[in-house]
Amino acid sequence: MRWADVGSAREAGLAAGTMFAEAGLALPPDDPREVLLGARWVLVAHEPVRGFAAVGVLDGAAHLEELAVHPECGRRGVGSALLEAVCGLARCEGFAAVTLTTFRDVPFNAPWYRRRGFAELPSAAWGPGLREQWRREEEAGIAVAPRVAMRRGVGAGGV
Numbered sequence: 001m002r003w004a005d006v007g008s009a010r011e012a013g014l015a016a017g018t019m020f021a022e023a024g025l026a027l028p029p030d031d032p033r034e035v036l037l038g039a040r041w042v043l044v045a046h047e048p049v050r051g052f053a054a055v056g057v058l059d060g061a062a063h064l065e066e067l068a069v070h071p072e073c074g075r076r077g078v079g080s081a082l083l084e085a086v087c088g089l090a091r092c093e094g095f096a097a098v099t100l101t102t103f104r105d106v107p108f109n110a111p112w113y114r115r116r117g118f119a120e121l122p123s124a125a126w127g128p129g130l131r132e133q134w135r136r137e138e139e140a141g142i143a144v145a146p147r148v149a150m151r152r153g154v155g156a157g158g159v
Contacts, residue, residue: 008048009036016051016068023106028141035066043085045069045078053082055090055098059127061151062090064100083116087154096155099130101137104146118150125151 013032020027032054036042039054040062051069055062064086069079090098099121103109110120126134130149137143 005044005047005049006033006036008050009042009044009052012049012051012070013066013068015070015072019071019074019108020106023108025103025106025144027144032066032068039065041086041089043082043089045082046073051078051082053086055086057095058099058129058133060095061097061099062086062093062095062154063130063133064098067100079112080116083113087152091154097151097153099149099151101130101134101147101149104148106145110148110150113150113152116152118152121149121151123149 010031010033013030013036017027017030032052035054036052039056041053041055043053043055045051050073051067053067054065056065057063064083067079067082067086069082087098098118100113100118102113105111110118121130123131126149134147134149137147
């Protein structure tokens with residue numbers, strides 16, 4: 001992502017966040033700039049940015065910090081394309097898996113990721129980085145509905 005893209009990526013992230021309110025979830029205010037600027041990779045869609053995927057690393061896996069698509073571009077494959085690009089880049093960079101945390105029952109969260117090859121990762125399998133991520137999310141007030149950690153193998157043989 002270019003520095004010049006931060007503003008439109010922020011706008012896309014804030015717009016995408018309105019979908020949670022429409023789904024009945026009251027999340028604390030969120031400005032995606034911190035995630036965007038702290039990510040190892042940020043993949044973007046369109047110019048100006050209408051969608052992005054911010055990725056870090058936790059416990060030796062690529063970790064999807066945030067995937068956001070502006071609602072005006074929703075349901076057109078932008079999110080799926082970004083997710084596949086994340087998984088492909090993770091594989092090319094030598095990671096065996098992509099992890100994420102998300103809402104269990106929100107249709108455009110865990111069910112959507114499940115259809116794209118992610119499976120729930122039981123807490124017994126979490127490393128210290130994922131445990132810390134979960135704790136930070138709880139402290140930030142994000143846990144307003146049941147959440148899950150998920151994982152998709154991307155290494156050789158889908159490990």
